[in-house]
Amino acid sequence: MLNHVSLHVPSGSVTVILGQSGSGKSTLLRSINHLERVDSGFIAIDGELVGYRQDGDTLYELKEKDILSRRADVGMVFQNFNLFPHLSVLDNVAEAPVSVRGLPRAEAQALARELLARVGLAHKADAFPRQLSGGQQQRVAIARALALKPKVLLFDEPTSALDPELVNEVLDVIKELARTGTTLLIVTHEIGFAREVADHVVFMDQGRIIESGHPDKVLQQPDQPRLREFLAKVL
Numbered sequence: 001m002l003n004h005v006s007l008h009v010p011s012g013s014v015t016v017i018l019g020q021s022g023s024g025k026s027t028l029l030r031s032i033n034h035l036e037r038v039d040s041g042f043i044a045i046d047g048e049l050v051g052y053r054q055d056g057d058t059l060y061e062l063k064e065k066d067i068l069s070r071r072a073d074v075g076m077v078f079q080n081f082n083l084f085p086h087l088s089v090l091d092n093v094a095e096a097p098v099s100v101r102g103l104p105r106a107e108a109q110a111l112a113r114e115l116l117a118r119v120g121l122a123h124k125a126d127a128f129p130r131q132l133s134g135g136q137q138q139r140v141a142i143a144r145a146l147a148l149k150p151k152v153l154l155f156d157e158p159t160s161a162l163d164p165e166l167v168n169e170v171l172d173v174i175k176e177l178a179r180t181g182t183t184l185l186i187v188t189h190e191i192g193f194a195r196e197v198a199d200h201v202v203f204m205d206q207g208r209i210i211e212s213g214h215p216d217k218v219l220q221q222p223d224q225p226r227l228r229e230f231l232a233k234v235l
Contacts, residue, residue: 024206203224
């Protein structure tokens with residue numbers, strides 16, 4: 001559950017969200033792309049409300065097809081990849097631009113090949129998810145999220161389901177995205193990674209943001225005892 005969360009994310013920035021399990025991190029991400037409905041307040045991307053339209057002071061939830069259209073601006077990469085097992089790697093990446101954006105299939109496949117090359121998997125285009133390692137599957141999931149050309153990309157603990165030796169190959173792809181100016185919100189426990197890529201670090205506890213700021217300040221000189229306790233356990 002979220003409680004009085006207020007967060008501004010500048011375009012092109014990298015925001016890392018930290019906190020214990022159950023602190024509200026994943027709920028916050030799911031609220032941003034309207035997989036969770038909020039009871040009050042609003043979420044906007046580039047000034048456009050997500051999931052609602054506003055009439056005066058009243059918010060009205062959009063119809064499902066309009067929600068899906070707006071959600072295309074928010075890419076999401078989950079812990080467990082969520083690839084379609086019956087589709088090739090190429091078609092996993094190409095499917096959303098065809099079905100959501102209406103791109104011709106040949107154009108979508110060309111885009112998919114370009115994105116697979118970007119995540120280092122051009123040679124796996126014809127493979128199926130079961131033939132890939134966990135790290136490779138997660139890189140395909142990142143390419144798939146990028147295929148809709150979202151305005152913001154959400155990562156929900158993208159390395160937590162991976163064997164330790166596969167973590168860096170996924171983090172390297174995310175670092176590269178961070179350098180290209182893609183707006184990223186990342187829930188992770190990888191503190192070293194957060195220190196390296198984040199412009200802003202947010203710490204959540206019991207559904208609230210209790211500390212936020214520049215990584216150097218938040219991770220090295222935290223004000224909140226709760227955050228100091230958390231860092232002592234994970235560092």
